[in-house]
Each structure stands twice: as structure tokens, then as C-alpha cells.
Amino acid sequence: xxxxxxxxxxxxxxxxxxxxxxxxxxxxxxxxxxxxxxxxxxxxxxxxxxxxxxxxxxxxxxxxxxxxxxxxxxxxxxxxxxxxxxxxxxxxxxxxxxxxxxxxxxxxxxxxxxxxxxxxxxxxxxxxxxxxxxxxxxxxxxxxxxxxxxxxxxxxxxxxxxxxxxxxxxxxxxxxxxxxxxxxxxxxxxxxxxxxxxxxxxxxxxxxxxxxxxxxxxxxxxxxxxxxxxxxxxxxxxxxxxxxxxxxxxxxxxxxxxxxxxxxxxxxxxxxxxxxxxxxxxxxxxxxxxxxxxxxxxxxxxxxxxxxxxxxxxxxxxxxx
Numbered sequence: 247x248x249x250x251x252x253x254x255x256x257x258x259x260x261x262x263x264x265x266x267x268x269x270x271x272x273x274x275x276x277x278x279x280x281x282x283x284x285x286x287x288x289x290x291x292x293x294x295x296x297x298x299x300x301x302x303x304x305x306x307x308x309x310x311x312x313x314x315x316x317x318x319x320x321x322x323x324x325x326x327x328x329x330x331x332x333x334x335x336x337x338x339x340x341x342x343x344x345x346x347x348x349x350x351x352x353x354x355x356x357x358x359x360x361x362x363x364x365x366x367x368x369x370x371x372x373x374x375x376x377x378x379x380x381x382x383x384x385x386x387x388x389x390x391x392x393x394x395x396x397x398x399x400x401x402x403x404x405x406x407x408x409x410x411x412x413x414x415x416x417x418x419x420x421x422x423x424x425x426x427x428x429x430x431x432x433x434x435x436x437x438x439x440x441x442x443x444x445x446x447x448x449x450x451x452x453x454x455x456x457x458x459x460x461x462x463x464x465x466x467x468x469x470x471x472x473x474x475x476x477x478x479x480x481x482x483x484x485x486x487x488x489x490x491x492x493x494x495x496x497x498x499x500x501x502x503x504x505x506x507x508x509x510x511x512x513x514x515x516x517x518x519x520x521x522x523x524x525x526x527x528x529x530x531x532x533x534x535x536x537x538x539x540x541x542x543x544x545x546x547x548x549x550x551x552x553x554x555x556x557x558x559x560x561x562x563x564x565x566x567x
Contacts, residue, residue, distance in 0.1 A: 248537040258308040269329065270320075270352055272345045274336030279327035280320035280349055284312035289382075289565060290355045291315040292324075292346070294362035296367050296388075299482030300493075301326025301475065306548075309361060309557050314565045318358070320349055322369075322374035324482050333477035334437070334485045339392075343373050350380060359564055361557065363387035363548055364521060368491070368498060371529075374508060375501040383564045384510040384536075387557060388518055388546045389500040389526040392491035396525060400455075401428050401487070405519050408450040409457055416454035418446060433484040436477075447482035450474035454466030458519045461545040473555075502532035509567055510536035513556035 262355035271360045282308070284291075293306050302319040310317045321328040323337045323345065346369075350358065355378045362370030367386040390396060398553060406413035417425055424431040435447040449472040457463070472480070486492070510533060514526040523540065530538035539560070541552035548554065 251540045251542055256555040256562070257556060258305060259310065259312055261304065261335035262307055262309070264307075265515070269309045270345075272341075272348050274341070275330070276323045276333065276336065276341075276345075277329045278320050278323060278345055278349070279280050279329075280296060280318065280353075282316060282318050282353070283307050284310060284315045284317040286316055288314050288316040290353075291561065292350075292358045292360045293317070293318050293319045294360060294366035295319075295325070296362075296364035296366045297325060297479055297483055298322060298365045298369075298486045299325050299332075299479035300365070309554075310561050311565060315359075315561070318349070318353065318354075318355075319478065320345075324478060326475070326478075328425045329454055331474065332481050334481065337482065337485065338489075339369070339372055339486075342369055343376050346373050347377060347380075356380075357382050359385070359545055359561070359567070361385040361387075361561065362430045364390050364546065365392075365486075367521075368392050371501075371505075372493070372497045375498070378505050378508060382507055383567045384505070384508060385511045385513070385557060385560045385564065386526070386529070387548060387553060388521045389512060389514060389529050390521045391496075391525055392429065392486075392493055393496055393499070393525075393530065394490065396521065397429065397487050399522065400520065401457075404522075408519055412454055412457040416450055419450055429484060429487045434483050436481045440488060444481065445472050445477055448477040450486070451480040452476045455520065459545060459547040460550060461515070461517050461536070461543065463522070468528075499528060499532060506532075506534050508535060509564060511560040511563065512536055512538045512562060513553055514538065514540055515546055515550060515553055516540050516542045517544065520545040520546040521522075 264281035
């Protein structure tokens with residue numbers, strides 16, 4: 247493990263559009279949206295979004311040199327443009343790992359660099375440990391491994407002591423006698439048969455996480471109403487967390503030997519409150535071929551300037567692998 251503390255100075259590559267896209271039928275009633283951009287003959291690179299339940303955004307394409315990389319993005323089951331939106335049935339970590347393999351075969355890609363942030367980092371590790379022969383290199387941001395201690399930090403203790411006013415808003419809709427297990431309490435309401443109930447509870451769920459994302463505050467959630475994307479994100483996140491992300495405890499940390507030889511760069515904000523730096527440090531200690539780059543003036547979000555620059559710097563450094 248090599249550890250560095252730096253403020254990269256790179257910026258995103260220019261905007262670009264996909265040269266190909268579509269929906270891939272992955273079974274169990276799910277179709278995942280995918281797109282490819284950059285150099286069709288370039289080095290394959292896959293972007294994995296966070297959440298679970300988030301989606302790919304146009305700026306995610308810009309984390310890679312478009313002249314060097316064949317850049318592939320997809321929205322995970324139930325997320326973004328994938329269909330059906332917000333679907334929880336047959337939506338587990340093993341399903342998502344299988345979807346990545348199906349997409350790789352569909353696009354005739356022998357192996358690829360994978361970049362994943364937050365939940366996307368957990369999924370990248372799960373896929374790499376299951377299919378190490380298909381992974382050329384890994385770039386991880388805001389590392390999450392789905393251990394109960396990490397979920398509890400966010401929904402029981404830890405983050406609440408740093409953002410007490412946001413925490414008060416988050417717990418307010420839940421009766422006192424249910425607040426010992428907020429993930430379950432929200433899950434029951436986010437899966438309620440009444441759509442209005444689901445929408446009402448998606449908003450405070452998403453606002454709590456949004457309040458923690460960046461080093462400096464932002465006001466994304468100020469209107470009081472959840473969008474369709476918010477509803478899918480909240481439902482799928484609660485679905486995964488109430489089911490321990492469909493993985494054995496500490497599976498990803500315990501499985502690092504399988505990918506110890508794969509080159510990797512971890513970009514971690516020093517003041518990341520969503521996924522604190524300890525997890526990134528533990529993963530890096532178990533990963534001899536990795537470099538841990540601590541960004542001293544950043545929180546969790548990909549949009550943090552230092553995080554963006556660190557990710558572009560990482561994909562640049564790994565393009566010759």
C-alpha cells in the first residue's frame with residue numbers, strides 16, 4: 247500500500263455523447279440501460295454508480311480520456327433509465343455482479359478497468375473478487391464495503407453527532423418507538439402500497455444523505471418533494487441495507503487476497519462523512535498493489551473538485567496498464 251495526501255489539479259475531459267447505447271435484458275424481468283462513448287477501439291473502462299439505486303450522469307463519461315478509453319456506463323437494476331424503475335424483486339448484489347458479466351459478454355470485452363464510487367466501490371470489489379481475470383485495474387472513490395458498522399455509522403451513530411440538525415429532520419417522521427432501527431422503519435414505508443406514502447418518506451431519506459455529501463453545504467433538497475429518481479434511490483438503498491447488502495459480513499475486506507495483484511488507486515476525501523476514511527485505509531492495507539490518495543479538502547461526492555481531479559488523475563495513470 248502506498249499512501250499519499252495530495253490536491254490533484256486535473257479537470258474533467260470535455261463533454262461527449264455516446265456512440266452506442268441500448269437496453270440489455272438480464273433476466274427476471276429486468277432490462278439495464280447501457281451506453282458507450284470515447285474510442286470504440288480503446289481500452290475498455292466501466293463506470294459503476296453509487297446508491298445502490300443511483301444512476302449514471304453525463305459528467306461520469308468525462309472522468310476518462312476519450313481518445314484512450316472505450317467508456318462504458320450502465321444503470322443498475324431498478325436505477326436510472328433501467329427498467330422497471332425502482333423494482334426490488336431479483337435485485338441483489340449477486341444479480342448486479344452477474345449483470346456486469348452479461349454486459350461485458352454482450353459488448354465482447356475481454357477485460358476492463360473499473361471505476362466505482364461509494365456503493366459503486368463495493369460493487370467493483372464484489373465483481374473483481376468474483377472475476378479477477380476480467381479486471382485490468384480498479385479506481386475506487388469513497389470506499390464502502392457494506393459492513394454493518396458502516397451502515398450503522400450512517401443510520402444509527404456517528405454521522406448524526408456531526409449533523410444534528412439534519413439528523414433531527416431525518417428521524418422526525420418516524421415514531422419514537424421505531425427509531426432504534428431507522429433503516430427498517432423507512433424500508434417499511436418506502437415499500438408501502440400507497441405511492442404517496444413512498445414519496446413522502448423518500449424525501450427525508452434522500453435529504454439526509456445529501457446533507458452529508460460535500461465538505462461545504464449545498465441546498466439540493468429544499469423543495470420538500472421527492473422526484474422519481476429519489477423514490478427509486480431511497481427504495482433500493484433501504485432494500486439493500488435492510489438485507490445487509492446481500493453479502494456476508496466483511497466479505498469484501500476478507501476477499502482482498504483474490505485481487506491483491508490488480509493495480510488500483512483509491513481516491514478518498516479526508517472529511518468524507520458518508521463513508522469515513524477508515525474503510526478506505528483498511529482496504530488499502532489489504533491490497534499491496536493499491537495507492538491510497540487522501541484528498542485533504544474534500545468530502546464524499548464525486549463533484550468535489552479534489553475528488554474529480556483525483557479520479558481523472560487516476561484514470562490517466564492507469565491507461566497504459
